Amino acid sequence: MKLQIKHFFKTPMLLVFVAMIVIFAFGALGTPAEINRYAIVTAVGIDLLGDDEEVSGNKYEISLLTFVPVAQQNFAERYKMISSKGRSVSEAMDFAGLHIGREVGLSHVKMVVLNEELLKDDVSNFLDYLIRSIQLSSSTKLIATDSSAKDFLSVAQQLDSESSIKVSELISYNKNYVYGTDSSLETFFKGTYGPTKVGLMSFVSVESGEGEGISASVIDSQNGGSGASGGNSQSKESSSSQTKEIINDGETLVFKDGKEVLKLTGADVEKINLIKGNYRTGAIEIKHFTDVVFNDANLTFEIFDQTNNFKVKFENGIPVIYIDTSLTVRLSEVENSGESPKENIELLAMTDEAIDAIIKEVKLSMSEGIELMRENQVDIADFYTSLYNSNRKAFLKFLEELEDPESYLTHAVFKASVRVYSK
Amino acid sequence: MRVLDKTLNAWQLGILMFVLLFANKILVLPSLLYEGAGFESIFIPVLLFLLEFGLVFLFYRLKTKFPNETFAQILKNHFGNVVKVIIFVIFMFFFLSKAVLLYNVTYIFFRNLIYKDYSNFLFLFCIIPIITHLAVCGLRVMGRTAQLFFPVIIVIIAFCIVVGFFGINSKPLLFEGSLSDFVLTTLKHVSSFGDSIFLFLIMDKAIVKKKQWKIVFGFSLISAILVVLVTVVFALSYTYTAFLHPYAIFEIMSYVKEYGGLGRIDIISMVVIIIFTYFHLAIYLKAFMLSFHEVFRKVNFVYPVITFNLIFLVVIDFFILNLEKAVVYGENVLPYIGIFPFVILPIAVGVLLLLKKRKPEKKDENYMKKSGVEVDETKKVQNSGGKKENLKMTDMNTENLNQVKAFSNENKKDKKFLRKVIGRRESETAN
Numbered sequence: 001m002k003l004q005i006k007h008f009f010k011t012p013m014l015l016v017f018v019a020m021i022v023i024f025a026f027g028a029l030g031t032p033a034e035i036n037r038y039a040i041v042t043a044v045g046i047d048l049l050g051d052d053e054e055v056s057g058n059k060y061e062i063s064l065l066t067f068v069p070v071a072q073q074n075f076a077e078r079y080k081m082i083s084s085k086g087r088s089v090s091e092a093m094d095f096a097g098l099h100i101g102r103e104v105g106l107s108h109v110k111m112v113v114l115n116e117e118l119l120k121d122d123v124s125n126f127l128d129y130l131i132r133s134i135q136l137s138s139s140t141k142l143i144a145t146d147s148s149a150k151d152f153l154s155v156a157q158q159l160d161s162e163s164s165i166k167v168s169e170l171i172s173y174n175k176n177y178v179y180g181t182d183s184s185l186e187t188f189f190k191g192t193y194g195p196t197k198v199g200l201m202s203f204v205s206v207e208s209g210e211g212e213g214i215s216a217s218v219i220d221s222q223n224g225g226s227g228a229s230g231g232n233s234q235s236k237e238s239s240s241s242q243t244k245e246i247i248n249d250g251e252t253l254v255f256k257d258g259k260e261v262l263k264l265t266g267a268d269v270e271k272i273n274l275i276k277g278n279y280r281t282g283a284i285e286i287k288h289f290t291d292v293v294f295n296d297a298n299l300t301f302e303i304f305d306q307t308n309n310f311k312v313k314f315e316n317g318i319p320v321i322y323i324d325t326s327l328t329v330r331l332s333e334v335e336n337s338g339e340s341p342k343e344n345i346e347l348l349a350m351t352d353e354a355i356d357a358i359i360k361e362v363k364l365s366m367s368e369g370i371e372l373m374r375e376n377q378v379d380i381a382d383f384y385t386s387l388y389n390s391n392r393k394a395f396l397k398f399l400e401e402l403e404d405p406e407s408y409l410t411h412a413v414f415k416a417s418v419r420v421y422s423k
Numbered sequence: 424m425r426v427l428d429k430t431l432n433a434w435q436l437g438i439l440m441f442v443l444l445f446a447n448k449i450l451v452l453p454s455l456l457y458e459g460a461g462f463e464s465i466f467i468p469v470l471l472f473l474l475e476f477g478l479v480f481l482f483y484r485l486k487t488k489f490p491n492e493t494f495a496q497i498l499k500n501h502f503g504n505v506v507k508v509i510i511f512v513i514f515m516f517f518f519l520s521k522a523v524l525l526y527n528v529t530y531i532f533f534r535n536l537i538y539k540d541y542s543n544f545l546f547l548f549c550i551i552p553i554i555t556h557l558a559v560c561g562l563r564v565m566g567r568t569a570q571l572f573f574p575v576i577i578v579i580i581a582f583c584i585v586v587g588f589f590g591i592n593s594k595p596l597l598f599e600g601s602l603s604d605f606v607l608t609t610l611k612h613v614s615s616f617g618d619s620i621f622l623f624l625i626m627d628k629a630i631v632k633k634k635q636w637k638i639v640f641g642f643s644l645i646s647a648i649l650v651v652l653v654t655v656v657f658a659l660s661y662t663y664t665a666f667l668h669p670y671a672i673f674e675i676m677s678y679v680k681e682y683g684g685l686g687r688i689d690i691i692s693m694v695v696i697i698i699f700t701y702f703h704l705a706i707y708l709k710a711f712m713l714s715f716h717e718v719f720r721k722v723n724f725v726y727p728v729i730t731f732n733l734i735f736l737v738v739i740d741f742f743i744l745n746l747e748k749a750v751v752y753g754e755n756v757l758p759y760i761g762i763f764p765f766v767i768l769p770i771a772v773g774v775l776l777l778l779k780k781r782k783p784e785k786k787d788e789n790y791m792k793k794s795g796v797e798v799d800e801t802k803k804v805q806n807s808g809g810k811k812e813n814l815k816m817t818d819m820n821t822e823n824l825n826q827v828k829a830f831s832n833e834n835k836k837d838k839k840f841l842r843k844v845i846g847r848r849e850s851e852t853a854n
Contacts, residue, residue, distance in 0.1 A: 016552040023548065131667055137677060138668070186664065187592075193663040195596055385594045392598060 038105035039097070040067040042079070043156060043168070045113040045149025046126060049085065058085040060126065062092040063150040064104065065157055079157050083150060089129040106133055110168035111141040112185070113149040113156075114201075122258035123199075124192055131185055138186035141171045144253050147206040155206055155244045170248045171202050183252070192258055195388070196379040203251040203263065208244055254378050262376045271369035274362055276381045277308020277325060284329065284361050291353040300333035301358060304423050310383070312390035317398055319387050319408075323366065323416040329358065330423040350422045359418045366416050374409045383409065430628050433635035435566030437642030438573050443618040443706060444475065444646035445580075446699035447525050449672045450532060452615055453657040455750065457665035459608030461600035465655050467609050471616040472647040474765055479643055481772045482622040483636060486629065488779050494623040495717040498771070501778055507717065510771065513763050514624065514714035519731060520760055521614070522707035523738045526550070527749040529700045530739075532670050535746075536693075547736070550704065555728055557705035558712060562628055565705055572698055579695040584652050586688065587675040593662035614757035617764030619643070621706060623772075624713040669746065672696065 009015070045063035064082045082100050086092030097104045112130060114123070130136050145152045156167045171183055183202035191199035250266030264272070273279050282303045289297050305328040313320045331350070373380055387395045387408070399405045431439070448468065456464035489497050498507040530546050538546075557565050622629065631639060657671040668674040673696070676689035708731055715727035 016556070020549065023545070027545075131664075138674075186661075189664050189667065190593065190662065382594060385596055388599075389594075389597045 035069050037103060039064070039082070039100050039102040040105050040108050041065065042067055042108055043111045043113065043153055044106070044109055044130070045115075045153045046089065046118060047115045047149045048117045048121070056085075057087050058092075059087055060089055060092050061085045061150065062089060062096060063153050064096050065153050066100065067108070079160070081150070081153055081157060089126050093129075106130075106135040107137070109136055109140050110166070111143055111171070113143045113145055113152050115149045116144060116146050119144055119253065119255075119260040123201075123255060123260075124189070124258040127185070127188075131189055136185070139184045141168045142183050142185055142188050142201045143167065143171060144201050144203045145206055146203075151244075152204075152206050152246075155246055159246065167204065167246060167248075170204070170246070188255075192255065194382070195384045196382055197257050198378050198380055198382075199255040199258070200380070201253045201255065202248075203253050204246055204248045205251075206244055206246055208242065254376070254380065256378055262372075262378060264372075268369070268372060271365045271372070272380050274306070274325070274365050275308070275323065275369045277306050277323075279306050280304060282306075283332070284358055284365075286354075286357045286361055289354070289357055291351045293351065294334070294336055296336075298335040299331060299354070301329040302332040304328045304330060310386040312387055314391055314394040314398070315413075317394065317401070318411065318413060319390075319395065319398060320413045320415060321383060321386065323414065325362065325366075325416065325418045326421065327358070327362065327418065328421045328423050350420070355420045358420045362418045362420075363416055367414075370409070370414055377406050377409065379409055383412070387412070429561055429563040430630045431562050431566045431625065433631045433638040435563070435570055436622075436629050436631060437638045438569045439566055439702075439706065440479070440619065440622075440639055441573070441576075441642045441646040442569060442699060442702045443621060444472075444643055445650055446703040447521070447528075447618075448615055448650045449653050449699075450696065451528050451669050451671070451746075451750070451753075452612060453654045453671035454661075454665050454669045454674075455754070456608060456612060456654065457658050457661070459611065460605045462595035462597060462658055462662065463600055463605055464608065465651065465658050467605070467612065468647070468651050468654050470609060471613060472650070475616050475619055475647070476640075476643065478617065478619045478764060478769065479622065479640065481769055481776075482619070482626070484776055485623075485772055486626060486631070488776060489626075491627060493627045497775060501775055502771070510767075511714045511717040513760075513767070514620070515711050515718065517617075517620070517760050517763050518707045518710040518714070519734055519738075520757055521618070522704055522711075522731075522735060524749060524753050524757060525700065525703055525707070526735070527739055527752075528746075529696065531746045531749060532673070532696070533693075536670075536673070543740070550701070551732060553701055554705040554708050555732070557701070558708040559724060559728065562625060562709065565702070565709065569702055572702075576695055576698055579691055580649055580653075583672055583676055583692055583695070584649065584656060587653075587656035587660065590675060591656065591659040593659050595658065595662045610761075611754045611758055613761035613765060614753070614759075617761060618706075620764045620768055621710050623768070624710050 041064045043065040045065075047061040047063070049058055049061055062084055066080050066082055068078050068080050070078050082096050084092045084095035084099055086095055093104050112127075118126065127142075130140075131138070143152075160166055183200060188199040188201060191197070250269055252264045252269050253260050254262040254264060270282050273282055280303070284301045284303065286299045286301070289299050305326075307326045309324040311322040311324065313322070387398075398411075399408060402408060402411060452468075453464070456467050460467060485494075485497070492500075495507055495511065498510060530543060533546070534541070557568065653672055653675070656675055657668075658665070660675055661668050672692045673689055676692045708728070711731045712724065712727040715730065716722070716724075719726070
């Protein structure tokens with residue numbers, strides 16, 4: 001025993017180890033649980049205050065959907081909404097912490113909701129705080145809405161508690177399976193700081209009554225106040241229950257230099273996706289199609305795979321962009337005006353007429369998409385990088401010769417070739 | 424009392440080289456490089472690694488020419504004591520300066536991400552005793568511990584890089600930055616490289632057989648490839664937004680976690696950063712201790728340790744405890760010390776290699792001395808007329824005997840040479 005004690009005191013690392021345990025163990029025991037120290041925020045909403053509010057110096061109102069842990073036997077996540085106002089987003093965040101008495105923890109934020117009013121200003125100004133926050137994941141979804149962000153979060157909160165449907169998941173679904181719009185903080189900033197200065201953001205509207213979206217009963221608050229009164233929107237007086245619904249139909253806002261310039265519908269997004277390529281979503285509809293199998297039929301082909309290759313050649317100083325598209329499609333729906341075809345659609349070989357009709361439809365959609373980008377001078381498909389990387393000198397010379405270098409899409413020539421394969 | 428370092432074999436040396444070449448280049452460097460030179464920044468590590476390999480090759484040549492001498496002895500024999508002391512003072516300054524930057528960057532990283540309420544004192548408390556222990560225990564202990572952790576390190580890094588490829592979704596503009604930007608950024612970050620000069624300090628302790636040099640070079644090459652891959656993945660994941668993401672390997676993993684849906688996958692990258700920081704700081708401290716002993720001979724090992732820790736604490740506390748200051752220090756102050764590994768030292772070693780024309784007699788004696796065979800000059804004079812042996816084997820401890828054996832086995836010519844020398848001495852005495 002004596003020897004062991006001697007050995008212990010002769011081994012410095014053991015002493016260090018014991019000292020570490022003593023210091024850190026007592027420190028850890030004395031520290032309150034993180035759940036009591038941090039407000040776990042899962043969604044952030046930002047609204048622009050009106051002129052009357054601005055007199056007090058406050059410019060922004062932020063709403064935080066915060067997870068509140070409550071001991072209970074059944075599994076249910078409870079959320080509270082906290083609102084606060086401030087001259088900047090960071091100041092409003094500080095005040096939000098003041099209302100709840102906890103530090104605002106942003107590590108679990110899944111979405112940031114922006115009111116449409118804000119989008120008239122340079123978005124990057126107030127998103128700057130969020131993108132620079134090391135806690136916030138760069139893959140946080142960005143959502144623009146026509147109602148106030150606070151209302152949006154109220155509906156989202158109710159939707160979650162009623163049906164466990166999360167709005168951030170609607171956006172992820174859109175990205176993966178429907179329109180392919182990637183609306184995250186990182187992709188938005190990558191576009192905004194990139195050569196085209198174009199960023200995309202999903203647009204989700206909130207409407208009263210039951211329509212084509214997903215609805216939830218929410219307690220509609222009469223007052224929009226917050227901050228000093230405690231910040232919990234659910235504690236407001238004079239409130240009434242109302243059904244509101246969230247409509248996500250693939251609308252996408254296009255920003256240039258941080259300002260909103262265009263709102264794309266789902267159909268527009270599909271056209272642009274055909275140009276951008278490398279998607280596994282979307283459908284092609286051919287109306288009034290007739291061949292040996294079909295008679296005046298409306299056919300819908302589902303896109304399984306799409307690969308686009310861009311090739312650029314400069315002819316007399318003008319860039320010619322060749323878009324080489326390979327599509328793998330499958331006939332997924334038939335509306336035949338006469339008798340329905342008796343063959344198994346799965347095994348049906350596509351006729352040359354059908355392939356030609358698809359190619360024609362794809363080319364038409366592509367030309368419409370390009371025209372949309374030309375009219376609004378937004379290079380959503382990032383042709384700039386392809387042009388620059390193909391022949392830097394020729395492209396820079398081409399830009400110099402233009403009166404408005406931003407209009408390079410208008411002066412470039414596009415040629416598309418489409419190949420269609422059946423799955 | 425000096426710490427008696429035992430020898431390192433090729434594998435241990437290779438792993439230490441891996442740590443040296445990799446550790447301080449995966450956190451803030453890729454982001455700073457991208458900010459300075461755009462996408463072409465991926466070529467900067469390639470260029471600087473070529474210079475680094477030049478240093479390793481110079482070490483190899485020097486080691487082959489002077490197999491059993493220390494770098495200090497070589498410098499002293501050829502350039503004199505003053506030059507030797509100056510060079511070793513620069514060595515001390517070089518490793519201390521780099522240790523300060525490495526610690527600060529790692530501390531800021533962990534403070535911002537996890538331990539925002541913990542003071543620098545607690546961080547130091549966790550780091551200083553361990554790195555001191557590793558450095559004091561000697562090279563072989565450090566090498567063996569690194570050997571133990573190496574599989575974990577390599578698996579994590581490979582995982583980070585492979586997973587990082589899933590996050591790539593950018594088309595960068597090629598050759599956007601100017602040549603001057605590229606050169607300026609390269610010069611600004613030259614001090615992040617050059618750690619392989621540590622090899623010169625452990626020249627006599629590195630026992631690498633002729634055929635085993637490929638192990639050392641192999642580990643160095645793997646390390647270089649991995650650094651370049653991390654830089655490429657980062658540049659392609661954060662094209663145009665690199666300035667918003669300062670911590671490369673962590674950012675790669677945190678960007679991927681949403682795509683892969685793998686929860687807090689980014690914690691894996693933190694593990695590798697912690698392990699690397701410990702080893703790298705321990706190597707810096709060891710390098711400082713070895714240099715200190717060459718400058719102030721016959722001092723107890725406690726002095727260099729205390730000196731290093733004191734200066735280290737003063738510098739980190741008074742100058743750099745935020746990322747902005749650390750970056751200014753790393754980009755504007757440290758580049759000047761890059762002159763040492765990439766200019767001064769190669770010139771010195773180049774001259775040494777050219778001057779390597781020794782007289783056979785002197786060569787014989789030097790060789791024997793370093794092999795553990797000591798020539799007793801006094802006895803030789805006393806017995807000059809007699810028939811007695813004037814050769815005496817003294818102080819041939821196990822370590823030296825092993826060195827002689829290792830060297831002799833490595834090269835049969837040298838074995839013959841040794842016999843020839845002993846024979847010649849015997850015949851001279853007989854005459």
